[in-house]
Amino acid sequence: MTERIAFGTSRARWVLAATALGSGMAFLDGTVVNVALPAMGDELNADVAGLQWIINGYMLPLAALILLSGSLGDRLGRRRMFVVGVIWFAVASVVCTVAPNLEVMIAGRVLQGIGGALLTPGSLAILQTTFAQSDRGKAVGAWSGLTSVAAAIGPFVGGGLVDSGSWRLIFLINVPLAVVTVLITLRHVPETRDETAAGRLDLTGAAVATIGLAGLTYGLISAGDRGFGDLLVLVSLAIGVVAVAAFVVVERRESHPMLPPGIFANVRFTGANLVTVVVYGALGTATFLVVVYLQTALGYDAIWAGAALLPMTILMLGLSGYAGGLAERIGARIPMTVGPILMGAGFLLMLGIEPGVSYVSAVLPSVVVLGLGLVATVAPLTATVLSAVEDHHAGIASGVNNAIARSAQLMAVAAIPIAAGITGDSYLDPVAFGNGFARALWISAALAVAGGVIAWFTLGDRGAKPAPVHHHPHCALESPPYAHSRNS
Structure with a gap:
């Protein structure tokens, strides 16, 4: 050893x-x-x-x-x-x-x-x-x-x-x-290595998951130019839906599934992951679009467009530990309800980002509010995911939550621009892109607020106090804090 x-x-x-x-x-x-x-x-x-x-x-x-x-x-x-x-x-x-x-x-x-x-x-x-x-x-x-x-x-x-x-x-x-x-x-x-690791790898589950995500992603992105009535779009979406359904069946029958269905029997775990889906879907789309919008519609240089979101990272670095400690004292329900709602407010404040406005008056306030919402959401979310399962399942719980966050961002980046009317070369037209950007912000805000509502109704067990977990700030733009490995 x-x-x-x-x-x-x-x-x-x-x-x-x-x-x-x-x-x-x-x-x-x-x-x-x-x-x-x-x-x-x-x-x-x-x-x-x-x-x-x-x-x-x-x-x-x-x-x-x-x-x-x-x-x-x-x-x-x-x-x-x-x-x-x-x-x-x-x-x-x-x-x-x-x-x-x-x-x-x-x-x-x-x-x-x-x-x-x-x-x-x-x-x-x-x-x-x-x-x-x-x-x-x-x-x-x-x-x-x-x-x-x-x-x-x-x-x-x-x-x-x-x-x-x-x-x-x-x-x-x-x-x-x-x-x-x-x-x-x-x-x-x-x-x-894990000398006790037994059973075969879930290659079937991985293959079906990849096909499902690829089919849905390709269909949604292609629909922006071809329309949902196009045969290729319909076939891609159908393949994606069938493959996702097949993935559920495969994981239920697999002796060593990479995503154990039984882990979702816990309401708090399922609720926290549903919050992850909507919150990270909203966040992934907004950050994908806002940096492009600042450059194409407001004329920012690339370096300043990228730095525009830096206050969010600073707030996460400085305050995530305090947010985690607060969640341990009062439970995750209130922080994870308030946090997504704050994020929604941040998205709506971004509606004020228009050509001619200054960074301090329009961009910074929205980024700060969004960052505070992230601070209130991410650490309690991670604590809830980990404490909702037995200690020996902490690694796989963290891995599942990480994969769900990535999948949510993947689907949102494919779907929300279409719903907002951002297709073709519209991002090169400041007026057209501005209109689509505003619609995308409303969608992101609605998703974030939905996360708060889900948290309120699924995390209400006051008796289930989160187990002590080390809260480590992480880049929320990429994924939830991956606090434990698979072998925790």
Whole structure:
């Protein structure tokens, strides 16, 4: 058995450096791509559907495969899968860097998503299984802080590269980061695996989930240009619906399902995940559109458009711990009701972002209110997800919630722009995009408020007090705080 590492030692710092660099690379990529979308769309001749696929090409395999990759790490070795994920992500980044057209770019983003799915659960699983139990909270907290820094500087890095050079550089920077990460990992990170892992991998479930998400995503995005009466759109949506239904059947019959249906028997767990669906769906769409809107309609440079949302990250970093502590004292119901409603108010305040207004008078207030709503929502949500199940299921509960958040963002980015009338080249027309952006904000606000209503009615068991959980601030724009690995 591998000797546990004590926090604060030289080896501990190397392990933290490796896991934070790998995860930070993926989080950095997530923030810089949004900033670069207008420039990428211009050079690759992409319409709104193209921009959606640049985002969703990454989110699709990430959402579908993240649970399966955790099982692979358990069986084949967590360090091994982490290294494979980092190398895969770097190679995919090179494909994105040299992409001559939109099709190759989307292919590169799909490959990046597979790499992200391989490395994301591995980074925290390594911390959970290599550090001494008494030091795991400190290790995960340090990891969260370091990766949050990557997410925070992403808009500045991405915007600076886009404004001064080329958007292609945002992918190229992943290569040296990956080389350093792999070298540190191979030299300083011990290999661990779950020697008791039994049963076959749920490959059928992963395949059906991927087909379902892909069919729905392709159908919804294509409907923006072709219309819902188009045969290809109808066939894609039908395949997606049938595959999702098949996924439910497969998971019920699978002896070792990657998404155990029984875990949803707990009302609090199901309620928290329903809140995740609507809140992260609203958040993913709004952040996808607002950075593009600031550049195309208000004339912001890429670096300032990306930095516009930075106050949200700062609020998450500074206040998430306090929000988690408050939820432990009074329960999650009130914070998770008030938080989404505040988020909805933030979206509605964004309706005041129009050409000619200043950042301080229009953008900043909406971002601050949205950030406060996130603070009140995210830490209690994570605590509820983890405390609603037995301790030995905490890892899979966290993984399920993470996958649900990714899937919600995936579907929302595909569906909401169509519902708002943002299709074709409308994002290049400030007036048309402005009208669609306003409709999208109303939809996002309604979804966020629905999250508050769901929380009020599903988290009302005052006797079910959340178990003590370490609350670590994380980049809410990417996913819920992944506080525990699969092996917690």
